[in-house]
Amino acid sequence: MISRDEYLKMPLKDRFIRLESEQEARAEELHRDSLIIDMHTCMLEDRLVHQDFLENVPRIQRSGMNGFVEEVIPLDEEFAPSMETLGRTRLKIEKHPDFLVAFRAQDFIRAKDTGKQAVMFGLEPQCFGRHLDRVAVAYGLGIRAALLTLNTRNFVGDGCGERTNAGLSYLGLELIEQINELGMLIDLSHCGSQTTLEAIEASRDPVVCNHIGARALYPQLKRLKTDEELVALANRGGVAGVSAIPNQLSRNAEQGIEDMLNHIDYIVNLIGIDHVAIGTDIVFSDQVEVHRRTDKSLLKLDSYGQELNAPYMYGIESPEEWPNITRGLVSRGYSDDEIRKILGGNALRIIQEVVG
Amino acid sequence: MLSREEYLELALVERFVPLGDEEGKRANRLFDQLVTIDMHTHIFGSVHFHFEYEPVRQSGMTCCFEAVPALSEDFHESMELLGRYRSLVEAEPGLVSAFRAEDIVAAKRDGKQAVMYQLEPQTMGRDLSRIDAAYGLGVRMMLLTFNTRNYIGDGCGERTNSGLSYLGIEMVERLNDIGIMIDLSHCGVQTSLDAIKFSTDPVLFNHTGAQALNPPVTRLKTDEQIRAVADKGGLIGISAIPNQLSSQPEQGIEDMLNHIDYVANLVGIEHVVIGLDNTFHDQVALHRKLAASKSVDLEKAGITLAAGYMYGIESPLEWRNIVRGLVSRGYADDEIEKVVSRNALRVMEEVIG
Numbered sequence: 074m075i076s077r078d079e080y081l082k083m084p085l086k087d088r089f090i091r092l093e094s095e096q097e098a099r100a101e102e103l104h105r106d107s108l109i110i111d112m113h114t115c116m117l118e119d120r121l122v123h124q125d126f127l128e129n130v131p132r133i134q135r136s137g138m139n140g141f142v143e144e145v146i147p148l149d150e151e152f153a154p155s156m157e158t159l160g161r162t163r164l165k166i167e168k169h170p171d172f173l174v175a176f177r178a179q180d181f182i183r184a185k186d187t188g189k190q191a192v193m194f195g196l197e198p199q200c201f202g203r204h205l206d207r208v209a210v211a212y213g214l215g216i217r218a219a220l221l222t223l224n225t226r227n228f229v230g231d232g233c234g235e236r237t238n239a240g241l242s243y244l245g246l247e248l249i250e251q252i253n254e255l256g257m258l259i260d261l262s263h264c265g266s267q268t269t270l271e272a273i274e275a276s277r278d279p280v281v282c283n284h285i286g287a288r289a290l291y292p293q294l295k296r297l298k299t300d301e302e303l304v305a306l307a308n309r310g311g312v313a314g315v316s317a318i319p320n321q322l323s324r325n326a327e328q329g330i331e332d333m334l335n336h337i338d339y340i341v342n343l344i345g346i347d348h349v350a351i352g353t354d355i356v357f358s359d360q361v362e363v364h365r366r367t368d369k370s371l372l373k374l375d376s377y378g379q380e381l382n383a384p385y386m387y388g389i390e391s392p393e394e395w396p397n398i399t400r401g402l403v404s405r406g407y408s409d410d411e412i413r414k415i416l417g418g419n420a421l422r423i424i425q426e427v428v429g
Numbered sequence: 430m431l432s433r434e435e436y437l438e439l440a441l442v443e444r445f446v447p448l449g450d451e452e453g454k455r456a457n458r459l460f461d462q463l464v465t466i467d468m469h470t471h472i473f474g475s476v477h478f479h480f481e482y483e484p485v486r487q488s489g490m491t492c493c494f495e496a497v498p499a500l501s502e503d504f505h506e507s508m509e510l511l512g513r514y515r516s517l518v519e520a521e522p523g524l525v526s527a528f529r530a531e532d533i534v535a536a537k538r539d540g541k542q543a544v545m546y547q548l549e550p551q552t553m554g555r556d557l558s559r560i561d562a563a564y565g566l567g568v569r570m571m572l573l574t575f576n577t578r579n580y581i582g583d584g585c586g587e588r589t590n591s592g593l594s595y596l597g598i599e600m601v602e603r604l605n606d607i608g609i610m611i612d613l614s615h616c617g618v619q620t621s622l623d624a625i626k627f628s629t630d631p632v633l634f635n636h637t638g639a640q641a642l643n644p645p646v647t648r649l650k651t652d653e654q655i656r657a658v659a660d661k662g663g664l665i666g667i668s669a670i671p672n673q674l675s676s677q678p679e680q681g682i683e684d685m686l687n688h689i690d691y692v693a694n695l696v697g698i699e700h701v702v703i704g705l706d707n708t709f710h711d712q713v714a715l716h717r718k719l720a721a722s723k724s725v726d727l728e729k730a731g732i733t734l735a736a737g738y739m740y741g742i743e744s745p746l747e748w749r750n751i752v753r754g755l756v757s758r759g760y761a762d763d764e765i766e767k768v769v770s771r772n773a774l775r776v777m778e779e780v781i782g
Contacts, residue, residue, distance in 0.1 A: 149555050150580075202554075203502050203577075225555075226594035228502075228578055236598075239591035242578035243729075246588075371555065376595060 074327055077359060077385040088388055090330060090400045097400075103412055104137050104399040108185050110417040110424075111141035112314035113262070113284035113352030116392060117162050117192070118146070126165045129357055133190060134171065136395035139417065140181040140191030142218055142258075142283065142352075147200040148371040150227060152207055155200050159214055166192050174215060178425035181417075193424070195260065198223040203244065208251045217428050218258035218283070221245070221272055222265070224296075224373045230268030233295045234376030240271040253277045256428050261306075262314075262352075265295075269302050278427045279310035284352035286315060286322045286336040287343070295377040296321060300343060307344035312423045314352025315340065317389040319361050320381055330388030334401045337415065346411050350420045355392055361385065430679060433711060433738040444741055446682060446753045456753040459762060464537045464770040465748065466492040468666040469614070469636035469704035472544070473514050476500070476715060476724075482521050484709060488745035491542060491770070492533045494570065494635070496549035496706075500724060502579060504559055507552040511566055518544050528569060530777040533770075547612065547635075550575040555596065560603050569781055570610035570635070573597065573624055574617070576648070576730065582620030585648040586729045593623040601627045608781045613658075614648070614666075614704075621654050630780045631663035636704035638667055638674045638688040639695070645731035646673050652695060659696035664776055666704025667692065669742040671713050672732050682741030686754045689768065698764050702773045708745045713737050 080088070092100060116133060117126060145162070147155035166172045175181055175191035184191035195218030201207040211219070224234035229245035231237055241249070249272060252259055259280040261269045273280055288297040298306075303313060315336045316322070322332040341349050356363065361384050364374055388397050402412045436444070448456060470493035473480045485493070495514060499507035518524045527533050527543035536543035547570035553559045563571070576586035581597035583589055593601070601624055604611055611632040613621040625632055640649035650658075655665055667688045668674070674684040693701050713734055719725040720734075727734065741750050755765045763771075 151554065203500075225596055226578070226580055226591075228580070231591065231594075234595075236593075236595055237591040239578075239583065239589040241588075242583075243586075243588050243726075244577055373595065 077390070080385060080387065080390065085393060088394055089397050090388065090404050092400055092404060096403050099409070100396070100400045100403045103403070103409060103416075104396045107399075107413045108181060108417040108421060109138045109395070110181055110350070110420040111138055111353050111355070111395070112281065112312070112350050112420050113144060113195075113316065113354050114141040115144050115146060115354060115356045116141070117143050117165065118158060130169065130171065132357070132392050135393040138190065138395055139185040140175055140193065142193045142195050144195050144197035145216075146197050148223070148367070150198060150200045150202070150223070152200045152202060152204070155196065156211070156214055159194060159216065163194070163215060176215065176217060177429045178421055181421060181424070193217050195219060195258070197260070198227070198263065199229070199248070201248065203228055205244075205247055205251050208248070208255060208257075212255045212257060216257065218260055219252060220260040220263060221248070222268060223263050224377060230272070231265040232263050233265050234373045235265055238265050238267045240267040241275060245272070246275055249275045258283075258424065258427050263296065266299060266302060269298070270305055273302070273305045273309055273311065276309070279312070279423055280306065281312045281314060281423060282306060283312070283314035283350070284316040284318065284354040285313060287339045290336060290339055291323060293324070293378045294321065296379065303340060303344050307348040310423075310426070312348055312350050312419050313340050313344070314350045314420070317353040317355060317386050319383050319386045320364070320379055324380055324382050326382050327387065328383040329386045330397050330401050333386075333389060333398070334405055337402070338405060346414055347419060349415050350417075351398060351415060353389065353395075355389075357391070359385070433713070433743070436738055436740060437744060441746055444747055445750050446741060446757050448753055448757055452756050453753070456749070456756045459756070459765055460489065460749045460752040463766050464492070464533060464774070465490045466494070466533065466703070466770045466773045467705050468494045468633070468664070468702050468773055469496055469547070469668070469706045470494060470709070471496060471498065471706070472709055473517070474710065476719065478510075478513070479710065480517055482523065484745040485542060486523055488708070488748045490748050491537045492527060492545060493542070494545045494547055496547050496572070498549050499552050500575065502550060502552050502554075502575070504552040504554055504556075507548055508563070508566060511546060511568065514544070514546065515567060526567060528567060529781050530774045533774065545569055547571060547610070549612075550579070550615065551581070551600075553600065555580055557596070557600055557603050560600070560607060560609065564607050564609060568609065570612055570633070571604065572612040572615055573600070574620060575615050576725070582623070583617035584615050585617050586726060587617055590617050590619050592619040593627065597623070598627050605629050610776070610780045618651065618654060621650075622657055625657045625661055625663070628661065631661050631776050632658060633664045633666060633776070634658060635664065635666035635702070636668040636670070636706040637665060639691045642688060642691055643673070643675055645676060647729075647731045649673065655692060655696055659700040662776070662779070663700065664702045664772055665692050665696070665700055666702045669705040669707040669739050671707070671736050671739050672716070672734055676733055676735050678735045679740070680736040681739045682750055682754050684739075685742060685751070686758055689755070690758060698760070698767050699772055701768050703751060703769060705742070707739065708743065708747065711738070
């Protein structure tokens, strides 16, 4: 198997799924014409090394996306520093002619129409502490999505890697009400099972698990969602975003686009085509290295069973490989209509419904 | 029944537990000679800042373990409050900040009153290195959770009853290592039991009572919890908070003594201390206000505001009445010494050094 560096030197066409020429034309057309939204990215603030946003712009543009939900990541769950990060990132977006900040569904459509990239901001995880009035502050500063917990416990609920599996706290119920009131997406991707189920139930709006996979395909990894959680999510009109995170869809030494497609197939089969979207969680740097180096006391990957077996995701390791998702969906036999739903239709619908 | 205002106009002698001449003299002698420690006070106010030296002086107690009340659980706010308290203690010649058991004994010898500092609740967030900072600034005890959930565990008023988180276990280890006492007074049952189990040092319920005597109040401690703390060599501090030890319309020093008797009987007098959490302001009015502003949910806590005050232990001047009450219940001199200071000093020496 080739190394990540060697892999990234390969021409793009060699990293792509091979298609018959007719399928090839269809995939290209779909990727060009569909509204494409990545429900979960960390492309602007790199966690490992500082990267120049301007240098990365062409790569984001080659992805063919029309917009994405970019996460501000306060691993320490401190509010003020994460708002500072948000401000700094927004500055870059607002000063760049090819980007716009998205506050509602319409902004993604506007981005598609004008050939720009729409960036909606989320918090991974929320960092409101015990101050529910901060939800409105974050909304005012542009936040439109919030992950309730990361891998460990907070004031609101238990994360998927916690030693306990508690449900929501009273404050958690109030926080959900507050978020519903303002109109933000509630993300449960890293929440523990009981917290996930209770939040789905408690939220007036449909919620998302925007960067996950199906536990049934990798039972050891507590970070993935059980059938029960996925069914509950869909029953309330929610959306599951399938991720492309190395070592979070499979424990094989070689992992890639086919694993992502396996999870999409499984979840579509379980809860229907209207509830599946894409949330790659793609970063520009070496994600496995990020996982290796991030402060263990904050991220706690080992606590939910993640093993760092594969060094990268072939076929979906960097943003410019995004067209490969469309190619993969074509290769798996989905119809045009179904593919449009997965690429962005479902994401747009739930943003429209929850955020406005 | 008298109102609180009317009660506080009564002569002290009328508020005291009645004793015969001989017993009265014995109680006075004990109170004057012994080091007396309140393991949980709010001389600077429990929600809104307020400080008067005179009532502290008149209480006659040797040491108060002041609880810095950052209900926001915000670290910087709690450290600001701590700094403010310490500056006021520095400015008052009759007071001295204390950081270990021997400082308290020295204060008694020098005719001063000692103030120690605890956090109610802890405000470390997800950053355990702040424990070092808090210790450096003078903190010697921390309550792991308030009534609700935090990163560490569940509070006694939470809808769930979860144990310690991984971070909670790490925090307990760090507090043990550095020498900060662990209080579990407001923690939920499972969080308390986990903390008792994981701590290598004795831990405390420093302002509580026995749930067996007033079952609706969820923040009082079950026999199982009390036994677990005692088995670890820890302490149970009996509070004088109105409407927690009893739900009767009339409450006071006798209720406090009932809880002391019960706990002493259950686990031994070596594990009983005093942690009043009252006597410097109108606690019932405060509870009413907190309930109205939804900062505290009395219903979830099983509390009804039946009584307006605690007769016999409502003001700082009545501290002496605890010793009178212990005499009236037939405790020996050395047993009384254990309750008012010896037990507290023993655990401080063991945990803080």
